[in-house]
Amino acid sequence: MSAFDVDLFVIGGGSGGVRAARIAATYGARVMIAEEFRYGGTCVIRGCVPKKLMVLAGRFADDFRDAAGYGWSVGETRFDWRALIAAKDREIARLEGVYRGNLERAGVTVRDGRAVIEGPHEVRLLATGERIRAAHILVAVGARPSLEPTIPGGELGITSNEVFDLAEQPRRVLVIGGGYIAVEFAGIFAGLGSETALLHRGDKLLRGFDEELRDKLGAAYARRGVELLLGRTAEAMERTGDGIAVRLSSGETRVFDQVLVATGRRPNTAGLGLETANVALDEGGAIVVDAYSRTLCPSIYAVGDVTNRANLTPVAIREGHAFADTVFGGKPTMVSHEIIPTAVFSTPEIGTVGCSEELARARGGEVAIYKTSFRSMRATLSGRDDPVFMKLVVDKPSDRLLGAHLMGPESGELIQLLGTLVTMGATKADLDRTIAVHPTAAEELVTMRTPVA
Ligand code: NDP
Numbered sequence: 001m002s003a004f005d006v007d008l009f010v011i012g013g014g015s016g017g018v019r020a021a022r023i024a025a026t027y028g029a030r031v032m033i034a035e036e037f038r039y040g041g042t043c044v045i046r047g048c049v050p051k052k053l054m055v056l057a058g059r060f061a062d063d064f065r066d067a068a069g070y071g072w073s074v075g076e077t078r079f080d081w082r083a084l085i086a087a088k089d090r091e092i093a094r095l096e097g098v099y100r101g102n103l104e105r106a107g108v109t110v111r112d113g114r115a116v117i118e119g120p121h122e123v124r125l126l127a128t129g130e131r132i133r134a135a136h137i138l139v140a141v142g143a144r145p146s147l148e149p150t151i152p153g154g155e156l157g158i159t160s161n162e163v164f165d166l167a168e169q170p171r172r173v174l175v176i177g178g179g180y181i182a183v184e185f186a187g188i189f190a191g192l193g194s195e196t197a198l199l200h201r202g203d204k205l206l207r208g209f210d211e212e213l214r215d216k217l218g219a220a221y222a223r224r225g226v227e228l229l230l231g232r233t234a235e236a237m238e239r240t241g242d243g244i245a246v247r248l249s250s251g252e253t254r255v256f257d258q259v260l261v262a263t264g265r266r267p268n269t270a271g272l273g274l275e276t277a278n279v280a281l282d283e284g285g286a287i288v289v290d291a292y293s294r295t296l297c298p299s300i301y302a303v304g305d306v307t308n309r310a311n312l313t314p315v316a317i318r319e320g321h322a323f324a325d326t327v328f329g330g331k332p333t334m335v336s337h338e339i340i341p342t343a344v345f346s347t348p349e350i351g352t353v354g355c356s357e358e359l360a361r362a363r364g365g366e367v368a369i370y371k372t373s374f375r376s377m378r379a380t381l382s383g384r385d386d387p388v389f390m391k392l393v394v395d396k397p398s399d400r401l402l403g404a405h406l407m408g409p410e411s412g413e414l415i416q417l418l419g420t421l422v423t424m425g426a427t428k429a430d431l432d433r434t435i436a437v438h439p440t441a442a443e444e445l446v447t448m449r450t451p452v453a
């Protein structure tokens with residue numbers, strides 16, 4: 001008889017934890033999982049999925065304009081925030097059920113409530129006091145948004161945890177930050193008709209992305225009516241009769257109905273009992289792991305945002321799967337974080353993979369740049385501003401595709417396949433000998449012939 005109650009205890013029922021639990025169970029492991037909020041985690045409950053639904057909602061305004069350009073008479077349109085939130089909530093509840101059902105069908109024992117670590121092989125469920133002895137423990141508790149920096153009145157702001165459940169659509173909204181969440185929500189609110197301002201300490205959005213993409217997105221946002229308050233910070237917030245007054249470092253004070261603070265997320269490691277098993281944290285509170293997601297305690301592993309490697313759902317899923325393969329499938333598997341295709345669901349949408357032009361040049365190699373800009377075909381008859389930008393970064397000596405940077409409709413879809421090309425080491429010659437699909441935007445990717453630099 002085993003000295004352990006389970007072979008694996010997973011703390012956290014988000015993307016990484018659920019995948020690890022299911023795969024481990026299919027290898028025959030006895031698995032128990034605990035989630036303190038709702039199964040599905042940030043991605044499903046208050047992240048990627050509801051966000052994308054809201055992005056799609058905001059884009060209908062463009063569709064109505066385009067339809068008119070094609071001869072359709074579009075009557076009066078009106079947006080109902082509460083109807084959207086209710087429909088979104090139904091879909092999220094459905095998905096939560098799917099996650100839970102998938103775990104149960106795989107034979108995983110599902111618990112609700114917070115679990116804490118009490119030693120290298122011991123977990124306690126706080127709600128019941130139940131103690132479980134586990135051969136392995138996987139920490140997949142994710143991260144949480146932070147209301148930073150701390151400023152007077154800063155607690156008047158909301159985070160991405162609350163924004164999905166607002167009872168009313170804000171008429172005037174300020175989004176603070178220049179990363180994924182700030183950019184996406186500024187686009188959502190502007191699309192849905194809120195007066196939207198974006199406040200960011202830097203001079204461009206999306207630090208780390210290709211510089212030209214950053215320029216193009218900023219220009220597109222400004223044209224779509226997002227007021228960009230760049231090179232500034234918020235110094236204080238105060239509730240007034242008219243809303244939330246935000247004092248800016250530039251000296252002005254502006255009033256909004258809601259302030260969404262999207263200045264980053266912090267790993268959820270506090271109060272988890274990690275010290276009882278000597279699990280080391282870095283200076284930002286993230287769990288330190290090796291390439292197999294193993295912590296300094298040999299029986300404890302960690303995957304996903306709590307490790308602050310690449311904080312993206314598909315990466316957490318890959319890490320969770322690799323962990324299960326390694327520990328229970330007899331297939332030691334490392335996850336490469338080198339090439340990660342990613343999309344920002346701004347409008348216009350961004351898709352990016354591999355090296356930016358700047359990074360490729362900084363690495364000292366000889367690079368060739370191919371790029372093109374045009375208006376999307378769909379917007380030609382309506383005259384709507386719908387820019388498309390495509391840039392390929394190629395290593396000259398080897399002809400290998402190092403990076404691709406897209407802005408425009410369906411860039412998220414396109415970058416998935418370009419991600420495959422970059423991952424497999426495709427060359428510019430491979431693109432050149434590919435027959436174009438016409439008329440599409442994507443054909444430009446295989447018809448650009450002359451490097452611009
Ligand atoms: P990001 O790290 O992407 O962006 C944080 C932003 O806040 C940056 O612009 C940063 O500025 C700014 N910031 C940080 N600290 C301060 C401060 N003290 N004062 C003022 N501004 C500050 O975080 P997000 O919260 O937007 O997103 C969290 C994670 O979630 C991301 O890492 C991303 O991987 C993931 N995500 C992915 C999505 C997708 O795949 N589509 C969608 C949403 C989230 P600066 O640039 O100057 O550092």
